[in-house]
Amino acid sequence: MSTTYELYEFRKLIKELKNKRGRGTELISLYIPPGRNVYDVIKYLRNEYDQASNIKDKLTRKNVQSAIESIIQRLKLYKKIPENGLVIFCGAIPRGKDRGTEKLEIYVIEPPEPVRSFTYLCSHEFHLEPLEEMAKEKKAYGLIVMDRGGAVLAILRGANYRIVDEVTSDIPPKHSAGGQSQRRFERIREERVHDFFKRVGMRANQAFLPLGDDLEGIIIGGPGDAREKFEEGNFLDYRLQKKIIANLPLSYTEEQGVRELIMKAEDVLSESALYKEKRAVDEIFTLIAKGSNRVVYGLREVEEALLAGAVEKLLLLEDLQVKRVTIRCTQCKYEESKFVRPEKGLKLESWECPRCGSTTAEVEEQDIIEYFGELGKQTGAEVIIISANTEWGNQLKAIGGIAAVLRYELHGY
Numbered sequence: 001m002s003t004t005y006e007l008y009e010f011r012k013l014i015k016e017l018k019n020k021r022g023r024g025t026e027l028i029s030l031y032i033p034p035g036r037n038v039y040d041v042i043k044y045l046r047n048e049y050d051q052a053s054n055i056k057d058k059l060t061r062k063n064v065q066s067a068i069e070s071i072i073q074r075l076k077l078y079k080k081i082p083e084n085g086l087v088i089f090c091g092a093i094p095r096g097k098d099r100g101t102e103k104l105e106i107y108v109i110e111p112p113e114p115v116r117s118f119t120y121l122c123s124h125e126f127h128l129e130p131l132e133e134m135a136k137e138k139k140a141y142g143l144i145v146m147d148r149g150g151a152v153l154a155i156l157r158g159a160n161y162r163i164v165d166e167v168t169s170d171i172p173p174k175h176s177a178g179g180q181s182q183r184r185f186e187r188i189r190e191e192r193v194h195d196f197f198k199r200v201g202m203r204a205n206q207a208f209l210p211l212g213d214d215l216e217g218i219i220i221g222g223p224g225d226a227r228e229k230f231e232e233g234n235f236l237d238y239r240l241q242k243k244i245i246a247n248l249p250l251s252y253t254e255e256q257g258v259r260e261l262i263m264k265a266e267d268v269l270s271e272s273a274l275y276k277e278k279r280a281v282d283e284i285f286t287l288i289a290k291g292s293n294r295v296v297y298g299l300r301e302v303e304e305a306l307l308a309g310a311v312e313k314l315l316l317l318e319d320l321q322v323k324r325v326t327i328r329c330t331q332c333k334y335e336e337s338k339f340v341r342p343e344k345g346l347k348l349e350s351w352e353c354p355r356c357g358s359t360t361a362e363v364e365e366q367d368i369i370e371y372f373g374e375l376g377k378q379t380g381a382e383v384i385i386i387s388a389n390t391e392w393g394n395q396l397k398a399i400g401g402i403a404a405v406l407r408y409e410l411h412g413y
């Protein structure tokens with residue numbers, strides 16, 4: 001998965017579930033692997049239902065049993081457990097301070113990756129770790145930035161890199177005393193270089209091998225020729241050695257070198273989520289610079305283009321601080337929608353229905369990314385969520401955090 005709208009939604013749901021707490025030990029998490037027999041799972045739950053009759057606290061007992069009952073009812077709708085298994089969360093979530101304000105909530109999720117093992121847990125919170133694992137950016141790149149002075153190892157995942165190790169060297173600088181002592185000095189120096197390369201190789205193996213199949217490739221870079229000698233000498237484990245996809249000259253070492261390497265490796269990283277985002281934002285600004293009519297930005301403009309079915313590619317900033325609010329007249333059902341920035345809030349006191357004059361209305365709030373994401377999905381647009389706190393995220397933020405490339409030129413703006 002890259003930063004698609006589906007992944008965004010999945011992560012958002014996990015975040016919401018994470019904030020839910022039960023009053024007692026009464027929230028149920030159920031992970032069912034693919035291939036399980038639905039009837040066996042129901043039988044298991046019936047047994048748990050009976051066990052729950054031993055719970056001393058009357059309300060907890062009632063809440064646990066009705067949660068199990070709800071899960072069984074849902075499971076009965078399935079003839080077969082779906083391809084990746086099924087994850088169900090169910091429990092009484094408090095609405096107010098007092099005991100008894102709980103309402104039963106149930107979430108049935110078909111996960112994006114297979115559930116590995118059957119888990120049934122009853123706790124004061126939902127058990128989310130296996131889902132969180134699935135929501136992680138999987139593709140990783142191992143980065144090695146080095147010269148004879150030292151090496152830095154980093155892992156690049158999605159739009160973020162992390163320094164994982166640093167290897168120092170004790171190679172003396174070259175000098176030119178000449179004669180016998182110079183030859184001896186050269187030999188010692190060669191040994192130390194070899195020793196340093198060996199250590200870099202070992203530490204890289206430790207850092208990158210555990211990534212297993214998630215590791216897409218190894219990228220090496222640095223000033224001077226150490227980076228080339230290191231690759232030629234096969235100091236990496238053969239599994240990593242064959243994953244080297246680039247070896248690039250750099251001006252910098254250390255963390256600055258890591259950043260330089262990421263920018264320079266654009267071609268080989270072009271399939272990664274990072275560059276998908278960067279390229280998409282670049283395209284928007286190129287079109288704007290050309291004065292093209294195939295680009296729009298801003299909430300209203302993009303909404304209009306989406307409703308016209310004209311959007312080919314939709315870019316949304318991950319932390320867009322806007323809500324879509326729908327006001328519905330309780331008398332005549334007239335409704336209107338607004339985009340509201342939370343810091344400004346919505347002034348409802350002065351609202352008056354333009355159709356019937358009533359001043360009572362109900363208000364519905366919607367997550368902005370959900371609103372635009374769904375519109376995009378329905379009209380066949382490619383939806384790209386742009387990471388905040390990146391260089392391109394900030395560029396997009398500067399034009400309102402939302403932009404679109406159109407299938408054709410739109411007129412009349």
Ligand SMILES: [Zn+2]
Pocket residue numbers: 329330331332333334353354355356357358
């Ligand atoms: Zn009205």
